[in-house]
Amino acid sequence: MSKGSILNVLAALALLTACNKQPETISVTDITVNPTSAELIEGETVTISATISPSDATNKNVQWSSSNPDIQVSNGTVTTSFKPGAATTTVNGKEVLGKGTVTAKTEDGGKTATCEITVFAKTIAVTSISLSADILFLEKGQNFKLEATVLPDNASNKTVQWTSCDESVATVDQNGTVNAISSGNATITASTGGVSASCAVTVIFIPVSSIYLDKTSLTLEKGETVTLNAFVSPDEATDKTVKWTSNDTSVATVDQNGQVTAVSSGTASIRAVAGDYHASCLVTVIVPVASITMSSTELTLRIGETALLEATILPEDATDKNLFWDTSDPNVATVDGGRITAVNFGLANITAQAGYQLASCIVTVLTDSPEGVTAEYLGGEFSLDNGFLQNGSLYFKVSNMSTDPITVKTVQLFDGETGNGSDIQSLNCDLAPGLSNEWSIALPAAGIHSPVAVFTYTYRGEELTCSAEYRLIQIKSKRR
DSSP: OOHHHHHHHHHHHHHHHHHTOOOOOOOOOEEEEEOSEEEEETTOOEEOEEEEESTTOSOOOEEEEESSTTEEEETTEEEEOOOTTOOOEEETTEEEEEEEEEEEEETTTTOEEEEEEEEEOOOOOOOEEEESOSEEEEETTOEEEOOEEEESTTOSOOOOEEEESOTTTEEEOTTOEEEEOSSEEEEEEEEETTEEEEEEEEEEOOOOOEEEESOSEEEEETTOEEEOOEEEESTTOSOOOOEEEESOTTTEEEOTTOEEEEOSSEEEEEEEEETTEEEEEEEEEEOOOOEEEESOSEEEEETTOEEEOOEEEESTTOSOOOOEEEESOTTTEEEETTEEEEOSSEEEEEEEEETTEEEEEEEEEEBSSGGGEEEEEEEEEEEEETTEEEEEEEEEEEEEOBSSOEEEEEEEEEOTTTOOBOOOEEEEEEEOTTOEEEEEEEOOTTOEESOEEEEEEEETTEEEEEEEESSSOOOOOEEO
């Protein structure tokens, strides 16, 4: 082989070696996005551009992702898909549907850059507002709730503001409730989103035509209360308020519920007023007698003597302090205005009454005669068979209405049919004038018919008797 051929072969080998050498790979070192934040209104789009460094990087492919499924990104173009009625928050007075982070990531090296996305709700303007009533007629004190309809249904802000042009006639709260204050006219306006609707309100007044009370006169005791009831017509009167007054509060007062309180004795007129009408009730207050005290509760007089009883009535301001005097037995003692006259021997109960209160004095009238000594049958405990008494005792009382002391010495039971007497029983009881004593007298063992008890007593040195019969009482006194 010649020298030239060898040179040609060497050149070909060098060229072949140069053609088989691999190109150099340039790696990604960084990625940036523009913009780094964006604000969208629902339905709008934005495109984010990604810049890779170095610009001659071998692999410049980028993968896009979003942290919020309602915010989508494709090749850097951001779109949104929030559902109608999605919950919102407010930022700087604007409703925010949601936020999300869009991330750009390089295939080479996994370098990332982000853009913060904020999506605002689309503002839907109110187009109209209407009310459930255009005209209202209300009575004073009535209320009515107006309903406002705002269109479209999906308007962004459907808040309604309510106002009244004259709150002295009618007021309205922020729920649309109209309150009738006084007669006249007022316009109620509902406003939202620059549109409004109105309702003309007329407040009417129905006057009172009459008033009457359930009582026109009353009699009360001091301290007592009673409630008067007022009836105002017509039922639909606008103002049925009743005002109560008393023309003399020192006698009777009345509160604004019609409750009357009796203060002191006298009369007062209770007046009820409604509108231009009034009704009255005449109240008479009495102070009842609480008690009567007698100057003496026991008196002893001789036949023909007199005594004066005085009765004290309480309270001192009692309305009726008239006293009514009476005697239980005018044959024993009489009374006239508290002056007692002894008529005959015996006992009499003198009473003084005022109102419902009563006081009494027991008057014992004595006599200078032994006729004032009496016996009385009081009953007994025994077996009775056809007038035949046995197995028991009889009760008797001896009273000394004479002016001298006596000594009751004995008692003896006599059969009222046969006249036979039982054993004499010794008593020996001294009785001062005006006093009495009771005894239980045993029936004879054999029994007795219609017994008569004969008491023997001494009077001024003489021995006398008095007797009392079973059932029918006979009073006897005779000298021996």
